[in-house]
Amino acid sequence: MAVALESAAARKIGTPDYAPTEDPNELQEQTRIIYKAMRKGKARDEILTLSGELWADIEVSKNQLPRAIQLIDQAAYELKVLGAYFENSLPPIPFRYNGARKDPNQKRNCFSLHGHEFFLRIREKITTESLAEEPPEKYHNHSRWSSKRPQLVHTPTGELQLCIVDVQRYYERYKIHDSSRGSIELKMRKVLEEAEEGVLRRKLERELGNEREEARKAKARDWESAKENKNELLGKLALVETMAKDLDRARSIRRFIAEVQATKGAPHELLEGLELMTLMADWLDPLVKAHWPGVDGVGDKNPFGSP
Structure with missing residues (x-):
């Protein structure tokens, strides 16, 4: 069941800016849900992953987890101001290691802006290197060579990226990262407002498109009626x-x-x-x-x- 958040068509005058907190008990309600899930998770190759379970996906190293939680908390706050709705009651979506979803049509937990569903994705850039291997050795009495699967080393870079992903297409519609122009924290409000504006713009375009289509259909019906009347008159003429x-x-x-x-x-x-x-x-x-x-x-x- 969707959890309704405080409605807000636009940022109200006097709404305070987000204030970071290190106290887990003072986190936004939707952040605490993710925080608890991350604490229960296990690291794989030193990487903590939360995928397809809640309204946000996370893939970061342990060192970057505190900042990732702060980013989630800031996003939850800004989304609350925008009047978003959160859905966290659906079952987790199975995830393949190659990144392919087994059932892309299955509904997943997300947040909704004016009826359009997204989920947040925070991901740390991880470099992968293969350890140097020793030359293969020949077996004593055979010409075959022994082989071993190369050992991979995953190294977190500390570079984070935040994406707003369209649930319907799993398309990363908006992306932000740290740069010389500002940190993710400084860009957060703007990108979420852009997401809302994009939803409203596309909604308006759909409504205008629907109105144009209805007008076209009405004209088509009028033409069909006129054509039917014309054929009837011509039929009478032929009879006369x-x-x-x-x-x-x-x-x-x-x-x-x-x-x-x-x-x-x-x-x-x-x-x-x-x-x-x-x-x-x-x-x-x-x-x-x-x-x-x-x-x-x-x-x-x-x-x-x-x-």
Whole structure:
């Protein structure tokens, strides 16, 4: 369950600066959680490691642990001012020695700024050297050579780096380290404020993007509706044109019937077909729409299949 911290949209006027303390009991609540976890941990090659368990990962030598705890405490204080939320109730994430996470989609403990999740990573630069090996010796009766795995020596440099890591991508979005421009302690507040500003900026960009997308979808729906109306109107136009042509054909047949009737000595077959021609004209006429049994009663496809 997330632990809610003091809300703060921005640093309030009069908010005191962080005051370092060497008393473990005076550390920030979220720092004490990490401090207790580090005390229970064991060193590997003289390096103390806390990874994937809480809202911050640490990898430092014993000599640098006090400073790392102070940096964690300062970060916890500054995050409190920014209104962050901490999550420390999730189970630890398994970690491979090569640095690859077994399940990158698994949720991990972190801190949240305006709904975006990060975790802190404090890491000491460690140099690794291989001890010089003696020349391999031949076995007495074999041509094979004996071999030994080279012995590695890890040497802490005392140089620390603080990273703000995006939980979703495990991407180190912000990094600071000691330099001629200032120590990590002096840069801490600014980098955390930059992280918050980045979250707010990306959130605003997403909201604007969503608004633009909704506006685009609305225009697309309007266009689809207009296109549907257009197609409907064109369909009606085509129907009217067809009826107008059929009416012209019907009138033409009727004029022809009148000519046959008015002509003396008209061919007998035409005179006999006057009734059928009248039916044809009435069938074509969209204003009459007479039934023509010999045509309307027979479909285009044989319902009984091929003969």
